[in-house]
Amino acid sequence: MKKQIVIIMVLYFILTIFNNIGHPVTPAFVRDLNIPEVFFGIFFATMSFGMMLAAPIWGGFGDQGKRKLSIILGTIIYAVGQLGFVFSNNQYLMILFRLIAGLGIAAPMTLFIAMVISYSKEKRVSNLAILSALSILGPAIGYQIGGLLGDSEGLKTILPSNSFENVFIVQAILMVLFALMVFLFVKELKTNNGVISKRNPFKSLAKIKTLDYKLILFLISLSLITMGSTNIAKYLDVYFNDLGHSTTSLGNVVLVTGIVSVVTSIFIVPIVSKFKKQLSFIIVIQFLSAIIIFFVFRASNFMLAIYSFYNVYNMFKAIYLPLEQNYIAKSADDDSIGTITGIRQSFVSIGNVIGPLLGGLIYSIKPLRLFDSSGILFILGGIILLFVLKRDKKSVQEEIVYES
Secondary structure, eight states: OHHHHHHHHHHHHHHHHHHTTTGGGHHHHHHHTTOOTHHHHHHHHHHHHHHHHHHHHHHHHHHTTOHHHHHHHHHHHHHHHHHHHHHHOSHHHHHHHHHHHHHHHHHHHHHHHHHHHHHOSSSHHHHHHHHHHHHHHHHHHHHHHHHHHHHOSHHHHHSSSOHHHHHHHHHHHHHHHHHHHHHHHOOOOOOTTSOOOOSOGGGGGGGGGGSOHHHHHHHHHHHHHHHHHHHHHHHHHHHHHHTTOOHHHHHHHHHHHHHHHHHHHHHTHHHHTTOSOHHHHHHHHHHHHHHHHHHHTTOSSHHHHHHTHHHHHHHHHHHHHHHHHHHHHTTOOTTTHHHHHHHHHHHHHHHHHHHHHHHHHHHHHOHHHHHHHHHHHHHHHHHHHHHHHHHHHHHHHHHHHHHO
């Protein structure tokens, strides 16, 4: 059991590296094609829309005992989508291929989390914290690699296309190799009673109707918080480009934030996981994150603020993710973990769809307004969580009265 958790985490880490190699060069690539800046948000939103649609379905397939096959198929679909995106040279075809990529990547992004939850009974928060750290460090390394490849003259001598296209070619090759690794090393999980769910995976979204309204409010809050954090992460790329910094400089910043997040997950999250009032702590994190973001992008020394206060924000983000995943996982049983995880991914993807679409418009008016709006979204998410917390306390009191 422990060996499989390690294998899953290592593979997930590799996935997050490969999955993010193309991100540092995407803004420059889109601008090279003279495509309007607003399409940068549309491309990301379209991919997230694909993930929103597909995540519960892939989760349903996972609950039928087809996690390994689903991850392999999804990874290959994603690789095809990335190649189509970079070689179509037409913004409308690029939107289509972004949708295809999103439909594919939803499988591994959903099912690896479901696997860790399935294998984790006693140390769920700790394992999710490690997965959270890897989900931040992996992209940081991916950004670093992608940034270096984007600036690399040597890669141009190996591949005949331009440097930006080369990065996506390398990424697609790596994703196919990743699918092979999944085929060789992942073992399919059986449920405790040996019975595999036969529910139609295409009807997985119907499970939303049966969710407790407190969980639905929590998921809505998750969407708002995701909107804010996604816009910060994605438009920080564009902002760096606008300020004249190189892709290597961006890669360095993201790498440092990844290291900070890993250290937080290893040393701080295990302590926080012992707190009884985790939801209260999540709420405090959102309000403090908003304050930090309001300050960082107004700081007179922007790079100093990025390397200092911005990393405090990333510490909070690293703490929030495993606590949030654990809260949602409590609503799942052994036969519905994939589906619940898929529904969670759908709400994350809703934030990733709406966020960049609105973010692109806001950023085109004034970049600072974009980052301010993220802070406001953190506050709104925190306010909704206050209602969830109030209802949780009321439920506990009702149980005490009932038992007495």
